[in-house]
Amino acid sequence: ASTRMKLINLLENNRAEYISGQELSNQLDISRTAVWKHMKQLELDGYQIEAAPRKGYRIISNPDKVSQNTLQWGLETKWMGKHLHHYDQVNSTQDIGHELAKEGAPHGTVIVADEQLKGKGRKARSWHSKKGEGIWMSIILRPDLAPVQAPQITLLAATVLAQVLAVEGDVEPQIKWPNDLLIDHKKVSGILTEMQAEQDHIQYIVIGIGMNVNQDGSKFPDDIRYKASSLKESTGHAWDITKLIQKILKKFEHTYEVFLKEGFKPIKLTWEHYGYRIDETVTISTMKKKWKATLVGIEADGALQIRNEDGSHEKLYSAEIEWGEGGYH
Ligand code: BTX
Missing domain, CATH: 2.30.30.100 (SH3 type barrels.)
Incomplete structure (x- = not known):
């Protein structure tokens, strides 16, 4: 872990007490000036840190804003999101995904934005992605698959989102074929899969995930209000976007590994469990x-x-x- 992450860990695990600059400097094996500089950086990321003379440092509150640091601190994955890019505002995280993939970004690279100005849906439709109200994220994958198998990754992603919503949100999500996540018949999340492929081999996939988290229903534009909802709408309270992203990445990594080991069967079963209007x-x-x-x-x-x-x-x-x-x- 980076010095930064170790520092946050030390502070988090000692929230009740102060840790002296000397102690931090010893534990992290950096100078006290370097400790001080890291503290300034954490403050820029939105951590509130108290520095008391002769006592030391203490975290007062965690940032509510999303950043590369807050996303990576507490991220319990092995490879997914180890390369992570966060932006305040982009046209579309998909476009950035393609750029980075072309430059050789590794499997599991994640791009997150607070706001998208030109969020994309399928077939040139647009995806409403207001600032700080949802998860607007793309993941670069380099699966060893033939292009015809790419839809499996989309279906896999849908099962990941359904399971995270069900477990974390305690709601009853349903997957509407091929790739919408509904709660109470309204769309809460959508998936957009784009790929670069040769005839028999996928070079990379950029999988886009949009999830409405903290919107009030009345804030959606007129044309989608009747069919869109958010996690907040269905649970009655706001959600921590950083933590949700971390849960999604962890579940995604795990499910992807199950897919590599056991093939599509387990994904199919989970998908059908959550499938909208299955057997109807x-x-x-x-x-x-x-x-x-x-x-x-x-x-x-x-x-x-x-x-x-x-x-x-x-x-x-x-x-x-x-x-x-x-x-x-
Ligand atoms: P889709 O084509 O299935 O859905 C798009 C349609 O959904 C729109 O035409 C509109 O009717 C409706 N819609 C638009 N915005 C929302 C919203 N916020 N909530 C509910 N319904 C909406 C689904 O496409 C795929 C969406 C992927 C979005 C992610 S966000 C990160 C990544 N970057 C990017 O540009 N797209 C993906």
């Missing part, structure tokens, strides 16, 4: 026809499996589904 009958339409069918589950290639009224099974790669409830589409 919905109306589906394509260019040619419109019919009723029951949603059965997902396939390893990302397709939705349905059962028609005559009992036949079918795989859908793209189709309009009338999801019902709130007119969601």
Whole structure:
């Protein structure tokens, strides 16, 4: 760990008492002037530190703002987020992900922004990403997979978010095929997967995660208010964005490792557990026809499996589904 992280750890573990500059200097093996300089840096990151003459230093409060340091302190991962870039404001963390990946950023690099001016959804749609109200994050992955397997990573990401929401938020999230996270039929989170690939090999994937955390429902723009929600809306209180990001990264790393070891099967089962309207009958339409069918589950290639009224099974790669409830589409 960096000196910075060790310092924060020492201060955190001694919150009740002061630690002298001399003691810190001994433990960290740096000069007292260097200790003092680190303290100034921590203050810039939003830590409130009390420096009492002859007693030493003590953390009074942790920053509520998100920064590289606050994200990495207490991050319990082995490789994910070890390279982490935080920005106050960007157009889109996806664009930065692509730039960094092209420059050779390693597997597990994470990009987080407080605000996006041009947050992207799928198919050139936009993603509303206001300052400090949600998680706007991209992760660079370099999986040893064929391009046709890329959808598995999106489905994997959806299971990660569903599980973090269920465990941390004590809410009942559902995954709407292919990649929306709903709570009470409203969209709380979305995933955007972009990749650079050769014919038979993925060079890198940039997986974008947007999650509404602390918005009040009334603050969403008119056109999405009826179908968007936030974690705060569904739990009644605000959430610590830094901690949530850390939970997501830890769960993501773990799930990714399970995926490497055991393949797609466990992901499929978790996905189907949280799947929206699985085992229910919905109306589906394509260019040619419109019919009723029951949603059965997902396939390893990302397709939705349905059962028609005559009992036949079918795989859908793209189709309009009338999801019902709130007119969601
Ligand atoms: P999507 O195409 O499934 O969803 C986009 C649609 O969702 C929009 O057209 C709008 O109707 C609605 N919408 C827009 N903003 C929100 C919001 N904040 N909450 C709920 N609904 C909304 C989903 O695309 C993928 C979104 C990925 C976003 C992340 S954020 C970090 C990364 N950077 C980036 O530019 N995109 C990704």
